[in-house]
Amino acid sequence: MYCFQQHRQSRPQVPWLLRGLLLGLFAWAWVACSSSGTKEADASVATADSTATDSTAVDSAMGDSAAAKERDAVPVEIAAAERGDISSYLVFSSTVETEAAVEIHPEVSGQVEAVFVEEGDQVAAGDILVTLANDQARLEDRESDVNLRHLEGSFERTEEMYKRKLISEQSYEDKLYELEQARLRRERATLALTQTEIRAPFSGVLTSRQVQVGARVAPGAKLFDLIKLDDMIARVHVPGRYMRIVKTGQIAEVESDFIEDMLFAGYVKRISPIVDPKSGTFKVTVGLRDRWEYLRPGIFVNVRVVIDTHQNTILIPKEAVVYDGSDRYVFVVADSTAQRIQLDVGYENGLVVEARSKIGDNAAVIIVGQNGLKDQARVRVISATAVPTAANTTPAPPADQG
Template sequence: MPPTAVETAMVNVDQATDTLHAVGTLRADESVVIRPELPGRIEKIHFDEGQRVSRGDPLFSLDASLIRAELREAEANLALSRTSFDRADDLIGQKLIAQADYDNARSRQAVDEARLSSAQTRLSKTVIEAPFDGVLGLRHVSAGDYAEIGQELVNLVKLDPVKVDFRVPEVHLSLVAPGQAIEVRLDAFPGEAFRGEVLAIDPQIDLGGRSVVLRAVLPNPELKLRPGLFARLNLEVEQRENALLIPEQALWPQGERQFVYRVEDGQARLIEVETGIRRAGQVEIVSGLSAGDEIVTAGQLKLFDGAKVAPVPPAASAAAGRGN
């Protein structure tokens, strides 16, 4: 009986990386809706929509004319109460006024100091500043509008870095940890891959889906990535150097056991193997084979343990199959 034509490959030594796959949604590192703490007419808008701003940059100025008048009044009242208290302080030492009058003078000064501080605080709040570095969205008001306390004025988001939340099954919890590398791909940028790392792991398990939420962070210096984008993630959870790798199609499963045909002196020997990490088109062999072993990758249907084989290139193997 002539030997069976088969395709073969050598057991290769390479790095094997175990990867978890997940999906998630991008979110801003920081996000806030800018709202006034005081009511007032919007006197000036200091930015353009979509503009990058730094922490402390002025965004809106409210009409502060009434508050400035209150501030001047508070300053005048405080000056008067201080003069009155200084006079009372001199007189109490000479026992020329009652203790109650002295206490009243001191109390009036304290009240006027508080009123001045309140007016100064209110004046400072008429200029609304950016609380952090970020990018402004579309404003909801115009100069001249009257803004109420808590009214939405504009959104501010911090886009560098961006975060992405995703879930992995609870059975993989022991494989994940902060600092692990991730690769993110987005439909909005086909063909591009973005690198980041795991930032944190939620301490609670989702009982409904038996999963755990992870949060990763991605550098975004060009501000290409935007909150809300759908993301596909690859999370590298384990990496082994000098792993034995074979083509996945070389595996010959029988029940729950895995076998391969190893070529020895022109014969196919059925060898049981233990598999490990799988990656695109390849699988790690933990036991059963050695580096450099020749294994059958196509033509196993015609084989049995001890069958004679003739390794041929893929095209020749296909032609031999058609001839049979």
């Protein structure tokens, strides 16, 4: 009994031991495989990270190189060359004058009764400026009128009697003489009354007033200065060698430091036919077309008489020009590179220069940053400017007055 029970209890222990052994082997194999996969994955990730790092390093190196080149490029401002007209002219200094300038005086003596205008006023021809006391003049005018009418009635009877041969020819001529004298006295009285009103002789501007209400004036006393509006001129003295070049009607241009950024049109109005032997110059009168908007008599002006014009030519800003001794150059931008071009200068003025060199339309000319720049240097454009439009109208070759 005892042996039987012992035998039954020891039989099942063999399968359980086998199961434990198999489970242990399986766990060991699973752990080994898992460890191997992890190492391969880590190796793969490390390889990918290394490749990415190398690529980033290359890109960074290329970016740093481009940035370095950008930093090394010289910053400049440019303007596009444009086509336009430019002229050659003679330049002179002068002052603005007026063709018609008069002093206004009274024709009769009298006390000033009223003044209707002030200095600086514009007046029309015939406007009353001043009136004088005219009581005496009115009385004389009425007296002369009454006397004239009486003599005219008396002469009608005298003429009828003379036709009938009732009076002598001498008596008739005496009466006719008296009548003519009365008519003259009447005209003189009327004129004296009219002259108590001082009027503007022409349209213009009063530049000074020297009369006061209540003052007594006499013939010859100046009351006003009057100038004409539409006849302003500038007189210049041109060297005699230009006598065959300057012609009546030629275009002229006028500018003044007193009125900035404005150019006034003019024309050659008159040319003196003689040369002054002392100065070797001849007088040219330039007419101005301002009509009292901006210019005033006495203003200092620069007068330019245009003698030739180049049309539809290449113009570049004057500030683009670089001087190297007697030579002049400009820098033109092409593919971020500055190309130095020697300038063949035509006409020029204070704003632009005519470029007769090989500079094309709309060429990008450097106007700021070109000083000290080398040929084929790399540049970086930071701003673009248009060529000044006013430059297309007035240029300048040298012409002195001597």
